[in-house]
Amino acid sequence: MAAEGQPANSLLLAVGQLTKLFGTFAACDGINLDIRPGEIHALLGENGAGKSTLVKMLFGVLAPSSGQIVWQGQPVRIASPSAARKLGIGMVFQHFSLFEALTVAENIALSMDPGVSLARIAKEASDLSHAYGLPLDPHAHVADLSVGERQRIEIVRALLQNPKLIILDEPTSVLTPQEADRLFETLNKLKAEGRSVLYISHRLEEVQRICDRATVLRHGKVTGACDPRQETPSSLARMMVGSDVAHVSAEGTSSKGAxxxxxxxxxxxxxxxxxxxxxxxxxxxxxxxxxxxxxxxxxxxxxxxxxxxxxxxxxxxxxxxxxxxxxxxxxxxxxxxxxxxxxxxxxxxxxxxxxxSLSDNLILARSQSDRRAFLGGGPLGLIRQDAVKKASKRISAAMDVRKSGENPxxxxxxxxxxxxxxxxxxxxxxxxxxxxxxxxxxxxxxxxxxxxxxxxxxxxxxxxxxxxxxxxxxxxxxxxxxxxxxxxxxxxxxxxxxxxxxxxxxxxxxxxxxxxxxxxxxxx
Amino acid sequence: MRIELERRPGVSKLFSILSPFIALGLTLIFGGIMFMMLGKDPVAALYSFFIEPLTEIWSLHELAIKAAPLILIAVGLSVCYRSNNWNIGAEGQFIMGAIAGSILPVVFYEWQSPLVLPLMMLLGMLGGALFAGIPAFLKAHLNTNEILTSLMLVYVAQLFLDWLVRGPWRNPGGMNFPETRTFDATAILPEMIASGRAHWGFGFAIIAAILVWFMMRYTLKGFEITVLGQSQRAGRFAGFSSRKMIWFSMLLSGALAGLAGIAEVSGAIQQLRPVISPGYGFTAIIVAFLGRLNPLGIVVAGLVLALTYLGGEAVQVSLQISDKPIRVFQGLLLFFVLSCDTLIHYKIRMMWYDLSETAGKGTR
CATH class of the missing domain: 3.40.50.300 (P-loop containing nucleotide triphosphate hydrolases)
Incomplete structure (x- = not known):
C-alpha cells in the first residue's frame, strides 16, 4: 500500500482498504489512498462516487466498517471530529455550518476551546486571514457576508487549529473565478508551509491547475491514481465517469423568434x-x-x-x-x-x-397543466394513477433516469x-x-x-x-x-x-x- | 459496544405488520410487572383488562360507544397532522359541537319533527368547525402557533359549557342540578342494532373513516394534504396554498369533532352536563398516531383505546385500584407502539467491533 517507493512512515496519511457499508450497499469499497506531506491531493469523482463518505470517515463523522487509517505512521481510530482536529486534520465542508446572526469571531469561537477570549480570537483570526490572503473582518455579521467570505471563515476556522491536513469539499462551487484564484494562492501558500491539502472536486480544470496528485473514485472504488498534469481533461473524465462524456452541442441556435x-x-x-x-x-x-x-x-x-x-x-x-x-x-x-x-x-x-414516488412527483408539477390526462371523476379530482405512471415511465425513458424499481x-x-x-x-x-x-x-x-x-x-x-x-x-x-x-x-x-x-x-x-x-x- | 440505528433502504413490510404485536407483547409484559409490583395478580388483571370486556354483548356496545367519538375526532385530526397543522383543541371543538347541536332540543324543545335530528348533527358540525376556525384564522392570517391557541380554546369551551348548564340552559324542572332538560325522543340518536345501547355515532365514525381514507388515497385533495404536510415549499411549487390548507384541515377536523360531540350528547348522555367528555379530544390525538394517521388504522386504534378505557374501569372494580395505574398502562401502550414503529424504518445493530482489532486486515 505504501505507494511508489515511499516508506509508509514518511506519508502523512495512508488509508488502507477502507470500507463503509450502509446495509449491503458499499459507499466506499476497499479504498486505498495516501497523502504526502506538503502536497495538494485531489479526490475526484462524480456525485455519489463515495468522496463525501470517505472524507467523513477521515474526519471522524462516520465510523468505517473495516480497513485502517494510518496517520504519520501510526494506525489510528478517529472517533469524532474533535479527535480528528486533535490529530491535525481540519475540514471545510461544502455546506457551511455558520450562524448567520453571529459575527465572524463569534462563529469561530464556537469551534474553539472554551475560555479563550473573544478579543483574542478576533485578533488571531484577523491576523491569520490576512497572512493567508483571505482578508476577513472579524466583527462583521455572517448574514452580511458573501458566500466566498463565509467560506473564508470556515477556512480560517480550520487554520486556527494549526492542522497538518486540510480537507476542502468542493470549495470553488460557490466562488467567482476571481475568488477561486485567490483561494488557489492560499492553497499554494499552505503547501509551501509543508501542510497537505485534500481537495475534493469534480472540476477537472482546477484539479489540473493546482493539484500534485489525484485519486479518482467511482462507485465507491478507486479507479485511478495519477498526476493530473500528465492527463487530459477527457482522460480524467473517463476515469470519473467510466465512459466518454458527451459534449453539449449548441449549434444552430441562432434564429431569434418572438x-x-x-x-x-x-x-x-x-x-x-x-x-x-x-x-x-x-x-x-x-x-x-x-x-x-x-x-x-x-x-x-x-x-x-x-x-x-x-x-x-x-x-x-x-x-x-x-x-x-x-x-x-x-x-x-x-x-x-x-x-x-x-x-x-x-x-x-x-x-x-x-x-x-416519482409518479406522485410528476403530479406535483402537472396536476393542473395536465388536468385532462391525469385527473378524473370531475369535482372529486380522482388521480388517474395509470396515466400518471405511464407518463412517468415515458419521462424516465426519455431522460435515461436510472432508478431501483418501477416507481421508487x-x-x-x-x-x-x-x-x-x-x-x-x-x-x-x-x-x-x-x-x-x-x-x-x-x-x-x-x-x-x-x-x-x-x-x-x-x-x-x-x-x-x-x-x-x-x-x-x-x-x-x-x-x-x-x-x-x-x-x-x-x-x-x-x-x-x-x-x-x-x-x-x-x-x-x-x-x-x-x-x-x-x-x-x-x-x- | 454501542447500539446503532441503521436506516433501512425501504420500509420493512414484515415489521409494518409485526410492530403493533411486538408493542402489545411488551405492554403486556411491563404492564404485568407493574400489576405485580402493586401486589395484584398480573394474569387476572390483564384478563379483566383485555378479555373480559369482549365477552359480553353489552360491553361490546359500550366499546362501540366509547370508540365512536375517538375515531371520529382522530380521523379529522389525521388530516390536520398529515398537512402539518397541529390541532390540539379537538376537545374544545367536541364541546362546542355538542353545545351548538343542543340548541334545538334545549332552547326549541317544543319543536318536534324528523328534521330535528339531522339539523342537530349539522349544527354540531358547524359549531365544531367554527370553533376550530378561530385558531385557523389566527394561524393563517396572524401567524400564531395553532398548538397554543387551539389548546387554550379548550378551556374556554369547557368553561362556556359549565356556565351554560349552570345558568341560562339549566333545566327549570331539574331540582337546581347543573344540567339541561333531557332531550325529547325525536332528538335522540337511535341505536344502530337492537341488541344494545350503541348509537349511530359509531356508524358516523366508520363512514367518516372510509370517506377520509378514500380522499387521502385517491383524490388530488388527498395528494395536496400529503404534499403540504411533507414540504410547504414543494406544495407552493405545485400551486397548492398552505393558507387554504390550514382552513380546510382545521374546519374539517373541527366539524368531525363537533359531530362527535353532538352524537355523544344526543346518543349517549341525552342532555348537557358540566362535563360531557372524559377527554376524548385528547385521547383522540393518541388514537390518530396509534393508527399511523391512516383512517382505517384509526378505526382499529380507536377500538383498542376504547378497550383500555373499559378494561381500566373493569380493573378498578375487580382489583380495587385507582385509575392512576390504568393511565400508566395506557401510556406504556402508546410508548411501545410508537417506539416499535421505529423498527419499520430502522434496523437495530449492536456494534461490537473495535476498529483497532480489525486494523491489521487492511495491510498487505
Whole structure:
C-alpha cells in the first residue's frame, strides 16, 4: 500500500482498504489512498462516487466498517471530529455550518476551546486571514457576508487549529473565478508551509491547475491514481465517469423568434431578513434563445425564480409577461397553463418531495397543466394513477433516469437522476418558456451534459429558455445570451460570444467597468 | 459496544405488520410487572383488562360507544397532522359541537319533527368547525402557533359549557342540578342494532373513516394534504396554498369533532352536563398516531383505546385500584407502539467491533 517507493512512515496519511457499508450497499469499497506531506491531493469523482463518505470517515463523522487509517505512521481510530482536529486534520465542508446572526469571531469561537477570549480570537483570526490572503473582518455579521467570505471563515476556522491536513469539499462551487484564484494562492501558500491539502472536486480544470496528485473514485472504488498534469481533461473524465462524456452541442441556435418571456422593471421586496430584494430587473427571452443569468449564490437568484415562476406573485400584472400576456399577479399554475415550465434549484422539498414516488412527483408539477390526462371523476379530482405512471415511465425513458424499481421514492434516486427526472417532467410538456434555476447543481458529469443538451435542444425547437446558474462552464455551454445578477440587480444582456470569463467575473462582483475588485470583507 | 440505528433502504413490510404485536407483547409484559409490583395478580388483571370486556354483548356496545367519538375526532385530526397543522383543541371543538347541536332540543324543545335530528348533527358540525376556525384564522392570517391557541380554546369551551348548564340552559324542572332538560325522543340518536345501547355515532365514525381514507388515497385533495404536510415549499411549487390548507384541515377536523360531540350528547348522555367528555379530544390525538394517521388504522386504534378505557374501569372494580395505574398502562401502550414503529424504518445493530482489532486486515 505504501505507494511508489515511499516508506509508509514518511506519508502523512495512508488509508488502507477502507470500507463503509450502509446495509449491503458499499459507499466506499476497499479504498486505498495516501497523502504526502506538503502536497495538494485531489479526490475526484462524480456525485455519489463515495468522496463525501470517505472524507467523513477521515474526519471522524462516520465510523468505517473495516480497513485502517494510518496517520504519520501510526494506525489510528478517529472517533469524532474533535479527535480528528486533535490529530491535525481540519475540514471545510461544502455546506457551511455558520450562524448567520453571529459575527465572524463569534462563529469561530464556537469551534474553539472554551475560555479563550473573544478579543483574542478576533485578533488571531484577523491576523491569520490576512497572512493567508483571505482578508476577513472579524466583527462583521455572517448574514452580511458573501458566500466566498463565509467560506473564508470556515477556512480560517480550520487554520486556527494549526492542522497538518486540510480537507476542502468542493470549495470553488460557490466562488467567482476571481475568488477561486485567490483561494488557489492560499492553497499554494499552505503547501509551501509543508501542510497537505485534500481537495475534493469534480472540476477537472482546477484539479489540473493546482493539484500534485489525484485519486479518482467511482462507485465507491478507486479507479485511478495519477498526476493530473500528465492527463487530459477527457482522460480524467473517463476515469470519473467510466465512459466518454458527451459534449453539449449548441449549434444552430441562432434564429431569434418572438419574445416569450419578459420582465419590465421587476422589483420585489425581500420577504425575510436574509433574502435579497429584486431591483428593477429587465429581461427579454426570445423563442429560440437560451438566456443564462450568472452570479454568485445569494444575489437574488432564488428570489428572481420565485417572482418569474409565480410561486410568490408580484404586486402588479404587467411587470412579467409570458407570451406577451401580463401575468405578474397570477399563480404558478396559471403560468403553467400558458405554456411555462419551471425547475427550481432545490431538488428535495421544493422541486420534489423525497418521500413520494416519482409518479406522485410528476403530479406535483402537472396536476393542473395536465388536468385532462391525469385527473378524473370531475369535482372529486380522482388521480388517474395509470396515466400518471405511464407518463412517468415515458419521462424516465426519455431522460435515461436510472432508478431501483418501477416507481421508487424520489429520495432514493441519486441527485443526477432525480434532476434528470425533474427536468424531463417539464420537457415532456414541450413548454414554450422554461425557467431553470441551477440546472445541474451537484449533478454528476454524465447527467449534467444530458440536461444541458436537453435545454439547448428545447431552445432549438423554438422555446424560450432562461437558465439561472453559478457554473460558468455550464453557462458557456448552453447560453446564447448572458446577463449577470448581483445584489438583486441584473446587468445588461450580452450575446454569449461577446463575454469572457473575466468580464463575467467582474460583473458578478458588481464591479464591471472598475479596475480592481474589493479587497476586504465589507462590514456593515 | 454501542447500539446503532441503521436506516433501512425501504420500509420493512414484515415489521409494518409485526410492530403493533411486538408493542402489545411488551405492554403486556411491563404492564404485568407493574400489576405485580402493586401486589395484584398480573394474569387476572390483564384478563379483566383485555378479555373480559369482549365477552359480553353489552360491553361490546359500550366499546362501540366509547370508540365512536375517538375515531371520529382522530380521523379529522389525521388530516390536520398529515398537512402539518397541529390541532390540539379537538376537545374544545367536541364541546362546542355538542353545545351548538343542543340548541334545538334545549332552547326549541317544543319543536318536534324528523328534521330535528339531522339539523342537530349539522349544527354540531358547524359549531365544531367554527370553533376550530378561530385558531385557523389566527394561524393563517396572524401567524400564531395553532398548538397554543387551539389548546387554550379548550378551556374556554369547557368553561362556556359549565356556565351554560349552570345558568341560562339549566333545566327549570331539574331540582337546581347543573344540567339541561333531557332531550325529547325525536332528538335522540337511535341505536344502530337492537341488541344494545350503541348509537349511530359509531356508524358516523366508520363512514367518516372510509370517506377520509378514500380522499387521502385517491383524490388530488388527498395528494395536496400529503404534499403540504411533507414540504410547504414543494406544495407552493405545485400551486397548492398552505393558507387554504390550514382552513380546510382545521374546519374539517373541527366539524368531525363537533359531530362527535353532538352524537355523544344526543346518543349517549341525552342532555348537557358540566362535563360531557372524559377527554376524548385528547385521547383522540393518541388514537390518530396509534393508527399511523391512516383512517382505517384509526378505526382499529380507536377500538383498542376504547378497550383500555373499559378494561381500566373493569380493573378498578375487580382489583380495587385507582385509575392512576390504568393511565400508566395506557401510556406504556402508546410508548411501545410508537417506539416499535421505529423498527419499520430502522434496523437495530449492536456494534461490537473495535476498529483497532480489525486494523491489521487492511495491510498487505
Amino acid at each position: 419574445i416569450k418571456l419578459e420582465a419590465r422593471h421587476l422589483s420585489a421586496t425581500a420577504r425575510t431578513p436574509f433574502a435579497v430584494a429584486l431591483k428593477n430587473i429587465c429581461l427579454k427571452v426570445h423563442a429560440g434563445e437560451v438566456l443564462a443569468i450568472a452570479g454568485v449564490a445569494g444575489n437574488g437568484q432564488g428570489e428572481l425564480f420565485d417572482a418569474l415562476s409565480g410561486e410568490y406573485p408580484v404586486a402588479s400584472d404587467d411587470v412579467i409577461l409570458i407570451s406577451d400576456k401580463p401575468v405578474g399577479t397570477r399563480g404558478i399554475n396559471a403560468r403553467r397553463l400558458m405554456g411555462a415550465g419551471f425547475v427550481p434549484e432545490e431538488r428535495h422539498g421544493h422541486a420534489a418531495v423525497s418521500a413520494l 421514492p424520489a429520495g432514493s434516486l441519486s441527485g443526477g437522476n432525480l434532476q434528470k427526472f425533474i427536468v424531463g417532467r417539464e420537457l415532456d410538456r414541450q413548454p414554450t418558456v422554461l425557467i431553470v434555476n441551477q440546472p445541474t447543481w451537484g449533478v454528476d458529469a454524465g447527467a449534467a451534459s444530458r440536461i444541458r443538451q436537453a435545454l439547448v435542444d428545447l431552445a432549438k425547437s423554438g422555446s424560450a429558455v432562461l437558465v439561472i446558474s453559478q457554473d460558468l462552464d455550464e453557462i458557456f455551454e448552453v447560453a446564447t445570451e448572458i446577463a449577470v445578477i448581483s445584489e438583486g440587480k441584473l446587468s445588461d444582456i450580452y450575446p454569449a460570444s461577446d463575454l469572457s470569463r473575466e468580464k463575467i467575473g467582474l460583473l458578478m462582483g458588481g464591479m464591471y467597468g472598475k479596475t480592481e475588485t474589493a479587497e476586504t470583507a465589507h462590514a456593515h
